[in-house]
Amino acid sequence: MIASLSGTVLKAGLDSVVVAVGGVGMLVHTTPATAASVRVGQAAELATTLVVREDSLTLYGFATDDEKHVFETVQTVSGVGPRLALALLAVHDPTSVRRALGSSDIAALTKVPGIGKKGAERLVLELRDKLGALGGSTGAPGVTTHRTDGEQWREQVREALVGLGWTVRQADDALDRVAPQAADGASVSAMLRAALQELGR
Known part of the structure; x- marks a missing residue:
């Protein structure tokens, strides 16, 4: 079991990061908030869970041990x-x-x-009884430096939302509601967080 990893961030997407560990780039699936909290070229440390299937080995990463605990327990x-x-x-x-x-x-x-x-x-x-008392810090997401580029952000955010389980129609409805924020130069990750908030209403 890979319980954690630390290394230099090679790539940060909307819901995944690639971290260089011992010369190997490890693809780690994360929440949008965790992906937004890391910076390409800088060191990162993530609590991780390796999910083993017959045809795949998938690594999931978390900003805190508490997130990892919830992730494992709900399964x-x-x-x-x-x-x-x-x-x-x-x-x-x-x-x-x-x-x-x-x-x-x-x-x-x-x-x-x-x-x-x-x-x-x-x-x-x-x-209700398994997860125990309220945990500690959940970790605050960072603010990405890349800005939205025309309508390109829509494709990236739509893909992330569909990947998380929403339909394309639900994703597009949310994107239409948050689109005015893109005109203000919000980052792609900020647009994803805004869309998630709309979908959670």
Whole structure:
């Protein structure tokens, strides 16, 4: 198990980063907030989980051990895999996840693409006591320096949203609502966060 890694960031996307570790570029899937918090050319340290499948080895990275703990714990629930667990953390930080579970806030949980009412109820039933008390810092996302370029940001953000589980139509609706922010020169990662907030309403 690769529990953590540290090295120089070679590439930072909207929901993944590539980190150079011992001369090898490791592709790590992350939440948009974690991807936005690193800088190309600078050192980064991530808590990680390696998901092993018959046909793949996929590495997931987190800004904090608490995010990693939530990611791993929610997958103990039947029907919840790494993609859905990552989508949950893209919409809610660990503190919000615990708050939603503790208060049986089904509405908050169903804001995550792929989680319906029955799935949310199952999460509450199985995880209310498992995740324990509220954790520590969730880590603040950084602000990327690259700016939106014309309409190119739409394609990048749409791809990230669809990858997290929303439909193209849902993604486009959210992009239309946040488009005015792009005119102000907001970064692509900032546009993704804004779209996530719209989808979580």
